[in-house]
Structure formats: C-alpha cells, structure tokens
Amino acid sequence: MNKTDKRADIMDVALNLIAERGFHDSPMSLIAREAGVAAGTIYLYFESKDNLILALTRNLEDRINEIIQDGYPREDSIREKFLYMNRKIMKYFMEHPLHFRYMEQFFNSPYGVSHRKERFLDKSDRNKVMTDVFEHGVDEQVLKALPMPALFALAFGPIPTLVRNHILGFFYLDEATIEKVAQACWDAIRK
C-alpha cells in the first residue's frame, strides 16, 4: 500500500462517516479505526481535522465539477445547456447520496459559510459556466431580468430538497420526473 492509498482511504472513510454522522460525531479516532490506521497516522497526511475536511471538500467539489461538465453541450441553446446541467447535477447526487449528505453537512458548518463567501467571489469554477449562460440569457431576453443569485436559486435551489426527499425515500425520482423537474426549473427562470 503506498502513500496515496492510505491518504485516499482516510478521506474515503471520513467522507462516509461525516456524511452519515456529521462532523462532530466523527472523531479522528473513529476515522482512524475505520481506515485501519493508528490515530497518529492521519496527521501524517493531514495537518488537522479542519484540514482533512477542507481537503475532502475540495476533492469532492473537483470530482463533482469534472463529472458534471463532462458532455456539456457547448454549441446548444441556452435552454439545452441549462437542462443538461440541471439533470446532471440531480443525477450525480442521486447516484452519490453520501456526497450529497456530506456537502449538506459541510455547507452548514462554520467551514461552509466562509467557503461560500470564497466561492461567491471566485468566478473560476463551476459557477463560471452557468454564470455565462445566465448572463447571456438575460441579455438576450431569454431569461427573466433577475440578479444572478436569484436566478441561481430558482434554477438549482429545488435540487437539494428533491434529492434529499429521494434519498430519504419519501418519493422516487425517476427518469421521467427528473425530466419534468428540469423543465420546471427552466420555466422558473425563462422569460
């Protein structure tokens, strides 16, 4: 087992535990035990628990962004671009419920708030793509004349609730419903 393996194991275990039990019910000792290493070993790979969490979050965001942007229809209409992204995000979280749970935990923690601020100011990532789409959409009068944060909220805000209800088993989000929901989100933002 090489260095990368152990690091990855620890992150993997941490992701699972935190997703299921929350940050403060996932002690380092438990993460270590589940990862099959000694408590001190984690500190060879991560400076602190905060650091592990940050690394984990960044890693997860990168994976999500990569997957989500794969196959993105660069040449299609605004509508198609939006629908594509919306579906993709829904499906990603439905297929990776632990990532979803983890992200929900993360964004509602002291880390989360400052992270959000950082993200908000940093236009270099996932947001970038959609921001462009939305800005064009507004300019071309395809979309409602609303501030970016409002458009984002309308476009993607329903997803967490939807996915959560699906994951918790309150209803089943099938392919057809996904399609209808994506379309409904489009209705919310389109002119």
Place this chain on the structure above:
Amino acid sequence: MNKTDKRADIMDVALNLIAERGFHDSPMSLIAREAGVAAGTIYLYFESKDNLILALTRNLEDRINEIIQDGYPREDSIREKFLYMNRKIMKYFMEHPLHFRYMEQFFNSPYGVSHRKERFLDKSDRNKVMTDVFEHGVDEQVLKALPMPALFALAFGPIPTLVRNHILGFFYLDEATIEKVAQACWDAIRK
C-alpha cells in the same frame, strides 16, 4: 418569574446561541449563563440537550407556521394562495435571520433527518395547507402533474438559497425582486 418564563428564557437564549455559533459551540453551561440560570436548572425543564433542541425546533416551527398562516387568503385562487405563502415565508426569514440560521443548522444535523421523516408522515401542520392547495391544483390541471415532494421542492426549494444569499449580503432581496421570485416559483409549478 414563573416556570414558563424561565423555560422560555432558556429556549430563547439557546436559539440565539445556536443560530450564531452552531450546536456544538453552544455548551449547556453557556446557555445557562446567558439565560441567567444555573447549569442544573436547564435539566429541570429539559431532559437533555437533545431534548431542548427538539423542543426549540418545534416551538419555532409553530411560531413560524402561525405567523405565515396569518392573513392567508382562503377564498382566493390557487395562484394567489401560493404567491401569498411564498412571499410570506421569504419575508419571514429575511426578517428573522436567526430563525433562518437556526433552522438551517437544525435540518443539517442528525436531528434533522429523523425530524424530517416524522414531519413527512405527519400531515397535520403547515404542509397540510399547501398540500391541499397543491393537490387541488394538480386535480384541476392548474399545476404540473408531479408528485407532491417534487412540487414542494420546486415551490419552496429556491427560498433557502435566496434568503441565505441575502443574509450573507451577496445581494439585496428587495420588494420587487421578492415579487418576481415568487412569480418565478409559480411558473415552475403551474401547468
């Protein structure tokens, strides 16, 4: 000061502390100090910290539901009923950012999940009103033919994101925007 006063004081202090600092940075000893009682006293009114949190959450939900339903247009159209509710919720949380923060904290915690399950099965509260509206809307083909949880998500899912961005100061949610957003949510669910 009678029993109710002290109980209420404790809950009030707990709400404020938890909203600002999170659950695990709001020790019972601090809650007690801020509430002007001894640590042991809290345990006369609440079995445990978990219990206090549950009581607090229920209390808050009740207050919110009550306020939200005040002035509800029972005789208006489905559209008007929905718009009314949507605006009211947005405004409530904008005006009570600590309640908003508290609820976000709560719903993303181990408590949150079981609480949601309980709520989902219990049709006796806020959901009831909107559930009726939505069910009629679907029957009368005013609303899209989607499962209830999907309609709820589309209708109210954008609100937390919106309010959070407003509270964090990322943009200003003025009266006109609130109106447009409420209308956009309607567009999402209407046929």
Place this chain on the structure above:
Amino acid sequence: MNKTDKRADIMDVALNLIAERGFHDSPMSLIAREAGVAAGTIYLYFESKDNLILALTRNLEDRINEIIQDGYPREDSIREKFLYMNRKIMKYFMEHPLHFRYMEQFFNSPYGVSHRKERFLDKSDRNKVMTDVFEHGVDEQVLKALPMPALFALAFGPIPTLVRNHILGFFYLDEATIEKVAQACWDAIRK
C-alpha cells in the same frame, strides 16, 4: 471542604509534583489524582496548566517575600540589612526544599524567562528593598561601584548553589557556615 480548600489542595499537589518531577512530567491528570479530584475539576479553579503554574509561582513568591521581609532591620546599617536578608533567604530555602526545587524549575522554563523580564522592570517587590540598600551602599561608598545586576549576582548568586548542595546532601549547611557564607557574600560586595 470549601472552594479555597480544593484550590489550595491542587496548588499544593502541583507544587510538590513539579518540584520533584518537573513541569512536563507532572500531567494534569496526575495532579488531579493526587489532589483527589477529577481531571476537569482543576479547570474550575485554573484556566489552564499555564495558569495554574503562574498562580503557583506568584503565590510562592508572595509567601517567600512576606517571610523574608518579616523582621527586616529597617534601622540598622547597610551591612546588617544585607546580612539579615542573605541569611533569611538561605534558611527559607533550606527549610522549604520543595519551594527551592520548584523555583529552580520555574526559572528555567519558557515561563521563567519572560517572568524574569517582567520582574526586572518591575521595581515594586522584593528587589525594591535590596535595590534601595544597594543604591545607598554604592552612593555612600560602602559597596563596590558595580551595576545593580552585578551586585545582585555577587550577593545572592551563591545561594542557589549552596542550598542545592545542601538539599542534595553534598554537605551540611549548619548555622555557623550560614553565618560565614553570609559574611563572605558581604565581602564580595563591600568596598
């Protein structure tokens, strides 16, 4: 047992342990056990280990200063004043070997250095008395014309070595020898 008792017990135990084993071999858990309290209890009386050590040191200094200055011959000659002080310090530490060991530990630790700086600038305590004596002595040409720190070193520098050798049993510092040594220190500083 009242609050003061427990606080005093903890300080007493800490003094003994630290004197015998040093700071880093006197864990809080051991101090607690020896003091007959739970680990957390120490933190009711002291903010931190550092704090406990500081409190202990100040307390000890106060006791030492008080005892040393008791009976101080305010009306006698410079020589008598000096001899009195010198003997008194020697005897105090001979009779309180743990205080001696503790102080030696303390002054050779990160705390000690900053503490010394503080003490050096603060003329309000024990030093004050001797500083006055020494300054008069130099002015009146009774003492050698040396900087204060040099006079202090000559006057009191031999004491730690002496007391240490006595405590460790390398020789026996009897009354007659104390007298001769005090006189020898006087010879070192007198003109």
Place this chain on the structure above:
Amino acid sequence: MNKTDKRADIMDVALNLIAERGFHDSPMSLIAREAGVAAGTIYLYFESKDNLILALTRNLEDRINEIIQDGYPREDSIREKFLYMNRKIMKYFMEHPLHFRYMEQFFNSPYGVSHRKERFLDKSDRNKVMTDVFEHGVDEQVLKALPMPALFALAFGPIPTLVRNHILGFFYLDEATIEKVAQACWDAIRK
C-alpha cells in the same frame, strides 16, 4: 560523510534546538530534520533521547573544560589561578550563549540532579583543578575555612546570574566589569 560526522551533526543540532526551545519543545523528528537525517537514524547513534542528551552534556562539558583550562597559570599564585579561571568561565559563556542556555536547561531537569550527584562524587574533571587550588588555599590560610561546596558556591555561584542578565540584555558585562566581578568573587573566598 562518516559515522562521526553524522553523530556530531545530530549533537550540534540538538544543542542548538534545546538551548533555544528547551527539551520538551525539541522533538526528535525536528532534530532529525534539522540535522538532515531520518528520524530513525538518530537511534543508530543514540539509544534514546535521554541518551542523546546525556552524551551532549558530557561532550559540552568536556569542550568547556578543555577551553577553560587552556592557558591555565600553573605556576602562579592561588589568587591568580582563581582569577584566571573565574574570568575564563565568564567569558566562555558570554561568547557561547547557547552553551550557557543549554547548561541551564540541563541542570534544571530530572537529568540534572542525578548528573550532579555523579559529578560530585567524581573528582576527575574540572572540579579537580579548582579543588586542589581551594584545598591548598584553605590549608595555607589564604582562603576562608569553609567546606569545599561552600567555597565553590561563593566562587562561581554569581556567574550564572551575571551571564544570564548579560545574555538577556539586562545590563552589559564589559571587560572592566568582568575584572571587578572576578576580584569580588576572590574577596568572597579569600581570608
């Protein structure tokens, strides 16, 4: 690089780190890193941290003794011999503040006490020279009739305080003052 080099490097780094940061803030891993070797390598040369410290101390003492005795006036009077030694020690530590700091750390630690006992019984080193001088001095009634440990304390006890105050910048120990202080120490022990 041969065995001796690495061993010497480790000791050198350890000396510097311990002098500046103290024993328990100088972890083996840091010593290793600064010495440019792996953590495990130290254990090829020293059985344990304690062992390294002991070796370091002995090594330092040897170096100091050697330097101090270089130029020793074997044919001069007792007074000249003493003054020579006294000045030399003062100057050595003034010029090697890290050695001074290290020695102070060492002698006030669990190691220190047992080390002192050992030294006290072992007449083969630095003490030997001065012991002879002092014994002759007492016999010939040049020095006060005091036990050896008392004479040593009077003769060299002021030096640590003096050097410490100098190193900490509380006063400046110049050539003229050194001379006066050495003379004052002589006054303390001479008949």
Place this chain on the structure above:
DNA sequence: CATGAATGAGCGTTCATTCAT
C-alpha cells in the same frame, strides 16, 4: 547503515450531566 511511515500511549482540555445542598 539509513530511511521515514507508522504506531499508540499520553497529553491538555471540554462539556453534558449529576447531586448534595
């Protein structure tokens, strides 16, 4: 000889909860 990843006991500290008053 040399490495450095891995260990795990032990540290200082926190905090939900209890109970004698």
Place this chain on the structure above:
DNA sequence: TATGAATGAACGCTCATTCAT
C-alpha cells in the same frame, strides 16, 4: 425549585520509538 461544584469520558493532537524496506 434552584443551585453550581464536581465528574470523567471523550476529544484533537504530539512525539519517542520501531521496523520493513
């Protein structure tokens, strides 16, 4: 009812030491 001192298990983290390579 109300107190608040006391508890002690549990936490995040460090570091002297080991051992497979």
